[in-house]
Amino acid sequence: MTSTADDGDRRGAPAPGADRPVRVAVLGCGVVGTEVVRLLRTQAEDLAARTGARLELVGVAVRSLEAERDPVVDRDLLTTDAATLVEEADVVVELMGGIEPARGLLLRAIASGASVVTANKALLGTDGPTLYRAADAAGVDLYFEAAVAGAIPIVRPVRESLAGDRVTRVLGIVNGTTNYVLDQMASTGLDLDEAVKHAQELGYAEADPTADVEGHDAAAKAAILASLAFHTRVGIDDVHCEGITGLTAEDVAWANETGHVLKLLAIAERSGPDDGVVVRVHPALVPLTHPLASVRGAFNAVFVEAEAAGELMFYGRGAGGAPTASAVLGDLVTAARHRVLGGKGPVESSYAELPVHPIADAVTRYQVHLRVADRSGVLAQVAQVFAGHDVSIETVRQARAGAVGAGTADAEQAELLVVTHAATDAALAATVRDVGELPVVTHVLSVLRVEGV
Known part of the structure; x- marks a missing residue:
């Protein structure tokens, strides 16, 4: 309770409780911000009962006072003076996105004694430690x-729940836009550009979908999850990032032909003799038998592997105003309860300081799709290159060129689909490079990692 009294002294006002509400400021009034305001109004009594004090919305910071707003947002609460607003609140909810001015405003709020709730993955992935240190x-x-x-x-x-366990791997679909796009390509045969356009029409993708389709959004989330899971500071620059822009309808067709589905995965795992961490985002083939293969549309799912708890999967809507606002309100209630009753949530845990390795050190499997001359001895030459890099081949599938997906079968050429056993990404990449230089290989059509096996 000492911290609650100190909060009151620092602000020149009584601590939140039965006689004084918890003052809440919201930064940003887009889709999620508007939904947060709506829930604060429509669920006021329930939120007060859960918190122990009434939640009073003291202001909503916006860029323009003239923009059209949902009627649920009281225009008298709107302000363009976010800096002053954060100093008047007990809890600041940041929904602006981006790095600045969000970072400066949150640091100002923390310095004035306010707790912070944020949905800003870009900021946390880029400079989370600055906020963690300031809040602590x-x-x-x-x-x-x-x-x-x-x-x-x-x-x-x-x-929190896995704080007493040892997490070994986190494997997830954390971007609903790309999952919807890949799902559409698989179920309807659309090519990538058409599927992205469809996602935009439905509001799943932004007018500029770059952050989604190039993997940047997923990379920021992967950095956050890795930092939490392995008690090690991982920034977005530590995450190997590949998007889905290079995928074709033929890749999707081959995935289905071989009993897989294509997903953009965020993977954080322990790797190597020093128990280091590798964090990566890239498209991957997931076997239809794996739980992540059934995640359809714009849904997200995160698969966690821990030594004691075993395998856990968390599944649900990964975006949208109402779902995201639900998570924000959960954090807001917890932070507000601490203002009323005393106490404090967990601080950053980076004690492990594990080394963060490049993707070259990751252990994975490849599916390599080659177009080759259709004559005897070709497979032997390909296999020899794999063996030279100590990469073991699990299966080889051959078809007439163009037999699967788009195109016309070519009597002079064949296609090989080679699936490897597990090896380091460095060894696999070197193998693909050297195979592509063989005279009998006319084209390396695609190289995809296989995960979840």
Whole structure:
């Protein structure tokens, strides 16, 4: 209770409780911000009962006072003076996105004694440690459940529920836009551009889908999850990132032909003799027998492997105003309860300081799709290159060129689909490079990693 009294002294006002509400400021009034305001209004009594005090919305910071707003947002609460607003609140909810001015405003809020709730994965992935240190020094909460996978409760379970366990791997679909696009390509035969356009028409993709389709959004979330799971600071620059822009309808057709589905995966795992960490985002073939293969549309799912708990999967809507606002309100209630009753949430745990390795050190499997001359001895030459890099071949499938997916079968050429056993990414990449230089190989059509085996 001491911290609650100190909060009151620092602000020149009584601590939140039965006689004074918890003052809440919201930064940003887009889709999620509007939904947060709606829930604060329509669920006021329930939120007060769960918190122990009424939640009072003291202001909503926006870029323009003239923009059209949902009627649920009281225009008298709108302000363009975010800097002053954050100093008047007990809890600041940041839904602006981007690095600045969000970072400066949150640091200002923390310095004034306010707890912070944010959905800003880009900021946390880029400079989370600055916020963690500031919140810890000020003795306030920093919550960010909504920054990863929308409504899915994944941050709190990894940070708190699994705090007594040893997480070995996190494997997830954390971007609903790309999952919807790949699902459409698989189910309707659309090519990538058509599927992205369809996603935009339905509101699943932004007008500029770059952050989604190039993997940047997933990479920021992967950095956050890796930091939590392995008690090690992982920034977005530590994450190997490949998007889905290179995938074709033929890749999707071959995936289906071989009993897989294509997903954009975020993977964080322990690797190597020094128990280091590798964090990567890239398209991957997932066997139809794996739980992640059944995640359809714009849904997200995160698969966690831990030594004691075993395999856990968290599934749900990963984006949208209402789902994301649900996660924000959960954090807000927790932070507000701490203001009323005392106490503080968990701080950053980076004690392990594990080395973060490049993707070259990751152990994975490849599916290599080659177009080759259709004559005897070709497979032997290909296999010899694989053996030279100590990469074991699991299966080889041959078809007439163009027999699967688009195109016309070619009597002079064949296609080989080679699936490897597990090896380091460095060895696999070198193998593909050297195979592509063989005279009998006319084209390396695609190289995809295989995960979840």
